[in-house]
Amino acid sequence: MPLPEDFYDRVYAIVRQIPSGKVASYGDIARAVGAAGAARTVGYAMNASHGKDGIPAHRVVNRIGMLSGKAHFPGINAMEQMLEAEGVVIKNDQIQDFDRHHWDPVKELGIDLDDLGL
DNA sequence: TATTTGACACACT
DNA sequence: CAGTGTGCCAAAT
Numbered sequence: 820m821p822l823p824e825d826f827y828d829r830v831y832a833i834v835r836q837i838p839s840g841k842v843a844s845y846g847d848i849a850r851a852v853g854a855a856g857a858a859r860t861v862g863y864a865m866n867a868s869h870g871k872d873g874i875p876a877h878r879v880v881n882r883i884g885m886l887s888g889k890a891h892f893p894g895i896n897a898m899e900q901m902l903e904a905e906g907v908v909i910k911n912d913q914i915q916d917f918d919r920h921h922w923d924p925v926k927e928l929g930i931d932l933d934d935l936g937l
Numbered sequence: 938t939a940t941t942t943g944a945c946a947c948a949c950t
Numbered sequence: 951c952a953g954t955g956t957g958c959c960a961a962a963t
Contacts, residue, residue: 849945849946856945856947857945859942859943859946861945862945863944865944876944879944881944881946890944891944
């Protein structure tokens with residue numbers, strides 16, 4: 820279980836479950852993987868998700884719904900372009916009606932923070 | 938083996 | 951109510 824990839828795999832598993840037109844915050848994902856507070860590490864995991872596929876990193880934003888990681892995408896506008904294509908309204912690198920598009924994995928997937936094996 | 942960085946989050950002023 | 955500073959976990963060097 821102490822495999823480094825395990826952590827990434829958990830993050831990918833959650834991000835992969837994000838439905839189209841929805842977005843999740845790093846903190847929520849961090850909690851979903853059992854690493855509450857490791858939001859930064861989640862972003863790091865996303866950095867490794869580039870070479871992989873099926874990892875809609877463009878649906879992952881910070882808590883305020885800002886496209887903080889847009890700079891890490893191939894195109895500076897690729898992130899918002901994809902989000903807009905899914906029905907998400909982006910304004911000035913920020914998601915409009917973030918609460919409306921917010922998708923909490925812990926809540927939607929019914930993940931029990933006590934059942935993460937901690 | 939220890940230190941610094943990192944696509945954040947929360948608390949305080 | 952808004953802005954600034956500090957703290958968190960894990961990975962990489």
